[in-house]
Structures are given as C-alpha cells and as structure tokens.
Amino acid sequence: MLSWFSASRPDNYREIGRFGGSPERIRDQLPHQASEKSGAYLFLLLSCYFHILFSRSKDRFYIGHTCEGLTERLRKHNSNHKGFTGGLADWEVVYYEEHINKTSAYQRERVVKSWESRKKIEELISN
Structure with a gap:
C-alpha cells in the first residue's frame, strides 16, 4: 500500500490519498503535484493484519496475523x-485489525491468545 501524505511540518502528517496495486499502477495513480517542491511526500506502508477466523463445522476460532492480504491468507487457510x-x-x-508492521500484529495476536477465553474473544468480535 502506498500512501501520499502532505506535510505542513514534519511532525504533522495528514493522509490525503491511498493507492494500491503493482508499482506501475501505483505510479500511474500518483497525483502529478506530488513532489519535493510541493511539500508532498510518498511513503510505502506495509499493511499487516491481526485476524480471527471462525469455522462453523469445528465451532472454533483461529487467531493469527499476516502481512499478506486477508483474502489470500484466508484462501490458504481454506x-x-x-x-x-x-x-x-x-x-x-470474523474480525481483523490493521497494523503498521508484523511485530505489532504479532504482539496483538499474543495478547488475544493469552486471554484463553472464548467469551472475551466473542466480546472483541461483537464490539
């Protein structure tokens, strides 16, 4: 995922666009005014996810994380x-959270797994 940010000062970034796809497609989607002179900056952001899957036949949850797209990860699980x-x-x-890196997604996975409580997991999903 590539995000385009405009910055009035270095500590005050504001996202003003998201672009996805191949590097060529991303390049074609970029606004022409995105340049050093205009004060717009480009950042490559890797989206990682903490996710909870549910199987009706097993009546069980699976808790994990991935830096692949959720659709691809689900395909592999199935x-x-x-x-x-x-x-x-x-x-x-049944539930997912986007994280800025793999470490953060993995830490969230470990926290939720440490609950060892179906009830707490179901409360997380319902909120």
Whole structure:
C-alpha cells in the first residue's frame, strides 16, 4: 500500500490519498503535484493484519496475523493442507485489525491468545 501524505511540518502528517496495486499502477495513480517542491511526500506502508477466523463445522476460532492480504491468507487457510485450519474450507474472517508492521500484529495476536477465553474473544468480535 502506498500512501501520499502532505506535510505542513514534519511532525504533522495528514493522509490525503491511498493507492494500491503493482508499482506501475501505483505510479500511474500518483497525483502529478506530488513532489519535493510541493511539500508532498510518498511513503510505502506495509499493511499487516491481526485476524480471527471462525469455522462453523469445528465451532472454533483461529487467531493469527499476516502481512499478506486477508483474502489470500484466508484462501490458504481454506486450502487442503495439514495443520489446525487444514481439511476444512469453511473458515471465515470474523474480525481483523490493521497494523503498521508484523511485530505489532504479532504482539496483538499474543495478547488475544493469552486471554484463553472464548467469551472475551466473542466480546472483541461483537464490539
């Protein structure tokens, strides 16, 4: 994900556009006025996610994180593979949070897993 920010001063950034896709597509989407002279700056932001999946057939939650797109990660979970989510194709994303990096997403995963409480997880999802 590439975000275009306008900055009146270095500590006061304001997002004014988001662009996605291949590097060529992103380049084509950029406003022409984005330059050093105009005070606009470009940042490449890696979106990572903390996510909770649910399987109706297992009646279980899966808690994880990824820096892939959620759609691609869900596709992998629903594919035929070994592991906790393998063998079933009914996993669905019931909750997610976007994080600025993998470390932050992983830390959130560890916090939620430490709850060891279905009730707390269901409260998080419902809020």
